[in-house]
Amino acid sequence: MDGKESDEESAADALWRSAENLVPSKIKRLRAEWRPEMSMPTLIALRDKLDEMLHQIRTVGHIQTPIITCPKCGKTGPSAEPRVSVRAMILALARFEIAPRDQAKALENAWAKYREEHQLDIEGKALSTARK
DSSP states (O other): OOOOHHHHHHHHHHHHHHHHOOHHHHHHHHHHHOOOOOOOHHHHHHHHHHHHHHHHHHHHHOOOOOOEEEETTOOEOOOOOOOOOHHHHHHHHHTTTTSHHHHHHHHHHHHHHHHHHHHHHHHHHHTTSSSO
């Protein structure tokens, strides 16, 4: 696992831990809408809905991103907005017992293969059109 995946997993862990405690509506929606037979495009669409929920909750609740200091240049400013990745959503299926761990692991592997084949970013968007 490279540093980028590790950062993604750490951010995903923090996001879903806070979701479990503060945003049960996201988990409720994931539980209600996820199906084992979902196609990858449908799974990506569900991720889009959960990401939109996250941003609505942050906006309505006036939740700001933390202020951080860059370890390289020393500049201080707000961190990037959190995003829901497809992998974080898949990991949440097992974490919140929405799907059995072995099923979530198989889905994670299928997602990795699909992502590579279709050249998608962590949010399921084409790399050529992904946000910079």
